[in-house]
Amino acid sequence: MEKLLEFNNVKYFYQTKESEVCALNGVNFTVEKESFSSLVGPSGCGKTTILSLTAGLLTPSSGKILLDNKPVEQNDERIGYMFQRDHLFEWRSIWQNIILGLEIKKMKKDEKKLALAEDLLKKYDLYNFKNKKPRQLSGGMRQRVALIRTLVLEPALLLLDEPFSALDFQTRLKVCDDVYEIIKSEKKTALLVTHDISEALSMSDKIIILTKRPAEVKTELELSFPQETPLKKREDKDFGNYFEMIWRNLV
Amino acid sequence: MKKKIVNYSKARRKYLKSLRNNKILIIVLQFTVLLAFLGIWELLAQTEVIDPFFFSSPSRIAVTIVDLFQNGNLLLHMWTSLYETIIGFVLATFIGFVIAIILWWSERLRKVLEPYLIILNSLPKIALGPMIIFWVGSGTGATIVMCILICVIITTISMLNAFISCDNDKILLMKSMHAKKYQILFKLIIPNALPEFATALKINVGMSWVGTIMGEYLSSKAGLGYLINYGSQLLKLDIVMASIVILCLLASGMYFLVSPLEKKYKK
Structure with a gap:
């Protein structure tokens, strides 16, 4: 390889x-x-x-x-970096959290990236939560949002x-599965x-x-x-x- | 708001009712305390257990307030104090916030200025009173400067603390996304510090009234502080008490305007 x-x-x-x-x-x-x-x-x-x-x-x-x-x-x-805690910004909605990186890189109007963000949200069952605030989500969902926030930037390598x-423990096993599946299916x-x-x-x-x-x-x-x-x-x-x-x- | 029609269980209804009753009871008790206080005060003054000349009484205060209104200058005094307080409050908050940003930006500058901030914070600002009159003259200007001096250092210190206590991993996250320093400031540091900002506003409301009254004691031709001073010098203690009551109402009014902000950000 x-x-x-x-x-x-x-x-x-x-x-x-x-x-x-x-x-x-x-x-x-x-x-x-x-x-x-x-x-x-x-x-x-x-x-x-x-x-x-x-x-x-x-x-x-x-x-x-x-x-x-x-x-x-x-x-x-x-490089995309994912931390121990999700570090979602509480004052932003889920969607605003996900496009944080795009905002920083001044790609907020990049149709392709925005479409990717929407796709990822839909694919991983978070689309209905896009206007919610982070505190309204469970720990596992928050960690998925953090992963998508990183994936939207299409990094070549993800650091976890x-x-x-x-x-x-229970959430952890489930989130492990989720994150693994996302990383494998996105070929990261x-x-x-x-x-x-x-x-x-x-x-x-x-x-x-x-x-x-x-x-x-x-x-x-x-x-x-x-x-x-x-x-x-x-x-x-x-x-x-x-x-x-x-x-x-x-x- | 949509009204939901739900069939609550008996226990739930009982619980909700007790919640509501408790709330009503608290409000009723709060008013009772006020009325009892005013009632006892009035009674003691009427029966001359306390000397109404020195302690005034609710009725005398009410008469004085009406009288001051009719003579046409109470509104001017209220407006003068309110104007000085609001200008002082806004300027001090703004200046303190900007200084805090500058000190957050440059760690070296922050370290150099740290002892000076501590010294300025511990200095009783009223001591500068005579100097302020020399610098800006007496009157409204001096009062506003006093207001600013009292609020600005504490705003700077509390906002700076809020800025630098931001989680370092969040800053790393921003950096890992290639954020520039100004982006870290506007997208993370400032929004992250909004709850502390709301608290600072609340504290500044109280502090700026202290500044205004102190400034008006020093030198002024109008304002509630002037009125209190004037009343005490002519031994018209009813005027003093009436001014204090009005001051209380204005200050708490301003406080209630600002405090919902804190609730909003502290969720």
Whole structure:
């Protein structure tokens, strides 16, 4: 498969008053086009730093980050970012939230983009809520709106920073399924950061396991479950074995 | 509004009725407190348990208000104070808001000016009174300046706090969508701070009346503060009390005009 994202010996140091801290110590991995990859690692190992570097919100101290064979720029437009919480703006309606990115990029009148936004809303059962305020929606629906807000900008790569961690367990399983389905059917490439091993297992084609700080890639795991949805993958007989294996790698 | 015809259960009807009754009871009690207060005051004054010369009485206040109206200058005093307060309130809110935006924009400037803001905030503005008269002369101008001085620092501080307490992830979200700084300001920071803005307005209503009355005490030829001062110097305490009552009504009227905003944004 063709690769979309490439981390090439990326190092990152950040400065504190006390000292210089090495967060990433030569990280190497690739993410293939239209695949779903996950980064797992001990907490505080630098997973979010990797996402911030990929999004161009930070600049690597050394090494190269290539997206489609071109270096990532500051606040790279080819990247869509989804956060732990949905961060919908309460004073805007669902529709106004979804076109926030278009407004910022002065594409509010772009018929094609607006049609895409409407399509996505219809497809994922949110069209009837387009004039509602975020507080009138459930946690799961809000997270779907946040995803659509990102997808409207048609990013080449979607970064998901523990987007389900603020949801309760039942909603989480459902939203995982929803988000997975949306990403797969829109043929998007996604990179997920999570500390939940079973979440990573149920959603990913590839899992990248990191060491504790300063982070390096410890090992990579290619997955191919026969089942189609994250929820069903959890029922696979090998699911437990994989879980065990990743767990051993983390501790 | 559409009226829905619904068959409520007995328990539901009972619950709704108790809600309504409770609300009515509160309003009735509120009026009772007012009437009891006025009644007892009047009674004590009539029986001369308290000296009506010093404590006045509701009836004397009512007569004085009517008298002041008929002499034709009460409206002028009311209008003068109201005008000074509204101008001071609007200008102070606007100036404080703009300064807060500038300080949000430049973190360095904010850090440099922080101690000065604290000093200015802790200074009792009335101390500047004599200086204000030298700077802008006595009268309406001085009163408005006093009003602004009292409100502007607190507006700046509360709005600045609201601006910088905005969730950092929301700012990152905007940045990840390539937002420029002015877009972050207008699309996120300001709308996000509207509830605090509504609160600041509410506080400023009270503060700007303090400014107006203080300014009028210092030097003025008209206004409710002037009237209070005038009354006390001539030992016409009925005039003082009547002015305070009118002041109360005007200030709470302005407060009730502003407070729905807070409800709207705090939902």
